[in-house]
Amino acid sequence: MIDLIMRILVYGAVSGGIWALAASGFSLIFGIGRILNFAHGTFFVLSAYICFILAKDLGVNLFISYIIAILLVGALGVVVYKIMMAPVRHHEVMVIIVTLAFALLVEQILLLLFGEHGYSIPSFVSGSMEIGGVLIPKTRILAFFVSIAVIILLEYFINRTRTGKMISAVSQDSEAAMLVGMDVEKLFMITMFVSASLAGIGGLLFGQVFGASPIFAVKSLIYAFAIVILGGLGSVRGSIIASFIVGYIITTTIILLGSRWAEFVMLITIISILIFRPTGLFGVEE
Amino acid sequence: MRLKMVKDIRYLSLGILLIVSLTLPFFLPDAYVYLVGMTFLFIIMVVSWDIIVGYTGQVNLGHTVFVGIGAYTTALLQVPSRFEGTFLHFLSAIPSPPIYISIIMGGVVSAFFGFIIGVITLRLRGYYFALVTAVLPLVFIQLLYVWSDIFGGEEGFSVGLERALAVDSIGKYYIAFFTMVLSVLIMYLIVRSSIGYKFRAIRDDETLAESVGIDTVKYKVLSFVISSFFAGIAGACVVHYRITVGPSMFDIPLMLLIILSAVIGGLGTLFGPIIGGFVIYLMKNWWLKGMVGLSDVVPINDEVILYIILIVVAILAPEGIWVYSRKIIEKLPIKFLKKAKTT
Numbered sequence: 265m266i267d268l269i270m271r272i273l274v275y276g277a278v279s280g281g282i283w284a285l286a287a288s289g290f291s292l293i294f295g296i297g298r299i300l301n302f303a304h305g306t307f308f309v310l311s312a313y314i315c316f317i318l319a320k321d322l323g324v325n326l327f328i329s330y331i332i333a334i335l336l337v338g339a340l341g342v343v344v345y346k347i348m349m350a351p352v353r354h355h356e357v358m359v360i361i362v363t364l365a366f367a368l369l370v371e372q373i374l375l376l377l378f379g380e381h382g383y384s385i386p387s388f389v390s391g392s393m394e395i396g397g398v399l400i401p402k403t404r405i406l407a408f409f410v411s412i413a414v415i416i417l418l419e420y421f422i423n424r425t426r427t428g429k430m431i432s433a434v435s436q437d438s439e440a441a442m443l444v445g446m447d448v449e450k451l452f453m454i455t456m457f458v459s460a461s462l463a464g465i466g467g468l469l470f471g472q473v474f475g476a477s478p479i480f481a482v483k484s485l486i487y488a489f490a491i492v493i494l495g496g497l498g499s500v501r502g503s504i505i506a507s508f509i510v511g512y513i514i515t516t517t518i519i520l521l522g523s524r525w526a527e528f529v530m531l532i533t534i535i536s537i538l539i540f541r542p543t544g545l546f547g548v549e550e
Numbered sequence: 551m552r553l554k555m556v557k558d559i560r561y562l563s564l565g566i567l568l569i570v571s572l573t574l575p576f577f578l579p580d581a582y583v584y585l586v587g588m589t590f591l592f593i594i595m596v597v598s599w600d601i602i603v604g605y606t607g608q609v610n611l612g613h614t615v616f617v618g619i620g621a622y623t624t625a626l627l628q629v630p631s632r633f634e635g636t637f638l639h640f641l642s643a644i645p646s647p648p649i650y651i652s653i654i655m656g657g658v659v660s661a662f663f664g665f666i667i668g669v670i671t672l673r674l675r676g677y678y679f680a681l682v683t684a685v686l687p688l689v690f691i692q693l694l695y696v697w698s699d700i701f702g703g704e705e706g707f708s709v710g711l712e713r714a715l716a717v718d719s720i721g722k723y724y725i726a727f728f729t730m731v732l733s734v735l736i737m738y739l740i741v742r743s744s745i746g747y748k749f750r751a752i753r754d755d756e757t758l759a760e761s762v763g764i765d766t767v768k769y770k771v772l773s774f775v776i777s778s779f780f781a782g783i784a785g786a787c788v789v790h791y792r793i794t795v796g797p798s799m800f801d802i803p804l805m806l807l808i809i810l811s812a813v814i815g816g817l818g819t820l821f822g823p824i825i826g827g828f829v830i831y832l833m834k835n836w837w838l839k840g841m842v843g844l845s846d847v848v849p850i851n852d853e854v855i856l857y858i859i860l861i862v863v864a865i866l867a868p869e870g871i872w873v874y875s876r877k878i879i880e881k882l883p884i885k886f887l888k889k890a891k892t893t
Contacts, residue, residue: 294677300677300680300681302684347865348861348865351865352864352865352868355868356609357603357607357609357817358864358865358868360609360611360680361609361809361813361860361864362860362861362864362865364611364684365806365809365857365860365861365864366857366861368802368806368853368857369854369857369858369861372853372854372857373854376854482688482802483688485684485685486685486688489681489682489684489685492681493678493681497676497677524692524695524696525696527685527688527689527692528689528692528693528696530685530689531682531685531686531689534681534682534685535670535682538670538671538674538678538682539670542674542678
């Protein structure tokens, strides 16, 4: 029993950390542009595949392939924004349709190229260590600390740097931000880069712990949705806290009921939040 | 005058479509008759999606779930023995109703689920509806696998030949055709009525709609219930058309086809989605060289092509090709008139 609780505690924290990265990126671009980016999960999966190709097939140094994967995915985020989202940004329905179509397109191409089974991407660490009487794989411990470090960096970026403050300003009122002379379009692109890279880092950590497979391009969205709704749409800090709550819910579900119940429990979670506290923990009223 | 001409062209093309549809079975091979009949049922799905998305402006990404709920409702009503030995054993004793009643029940149960989801998510403004409906298909398919004793898992199950819509393809074709005409007609009357204007008011400006006294939540939910009802009817008809039910009939590729058809036809135009649904569904299935069915084994390249078409159309002609071409038609008479004046 103690063993089980320990495992849920540690594993939940790890998955919470990983989802915090994915969801905060989703929240960031929603907050600044009211853009619901259904292609967000694509960046999550793509970074893992890019890293896998670089490190395994091309024999690039592991550290360098991690960095390249993150930067490439960030750049792809900017390209996707420029080509697909910017032209239809004021047509809310089309933004959702285009990004969803892109996510499914990438998923199909990945299925075509790699098949549907998962790939575990190489990690810096191997083996496992004992914490509180439970054996924990070192990849999970690494994932936890990396995600915490990235979250702290993100908080610093948004609250302390000039660019971060400008992004917050645009989130609050993009027209006013434009009036005082901010280049809103450029800020959108920076945010998109940060958002996609965060998903990329999340994908890499996820890929080395659980393995990456094409279905996560769409499936990871469920978790991201649950997190941002719980945290309040558009609130980055809310999503980070909500990630750990959702991380524990997912882990408990998987350990006690099996992974096939994960989606169903997520839906129940989302619906109960919407019934009892629709604005989430830190929601901003629309 | 230009408007009248556009209307004339619309009625003319509808008339031609009607006559062609009625006479088609007399000179088309059986397999194609079957396929075109399926297309009619598909059109119901597209038009009902247009009601909630195109007319009311609420993005529903889980329409196939309501198609699926209708389908499994009628299938389980017809084959209650599926419940035997499960935790829902008591349901296996229910006598099966005639298929027309169970098809309507399919619509009713779908509408009921639509009502529940709608009441929870549509009372909130903004993006909650899109987020929740996007999650539904994944949960729905997963539940079909979890309770595979009842739902038949990946393969689904057959409802038996004797429960088909009709004995041959031609009979099925006409039943599918009249179901489509009736459903589309009802939806047309709804969107032309004062209810339809309220839907559009909500789509164009929800705050303004509320300030002129429209109960926006009520009408959004109503729109969603109507949309889900017809989705359920279409799904139930598909079951009795194909005699089988299975999860692959309601998966994400079908959602994509519905979206693509409506977007190409033009959201919120009702007639656009009919034409879009007709063209896209036939085009997609002709690529499969006459293989019949809703995305059973889709060669992956077709899907990739369809996704690309959808992205390109959505970016370049977000109003749809129907509206796009209507603008061109509207411009035509001016040119002729100008020419007539100068010469």
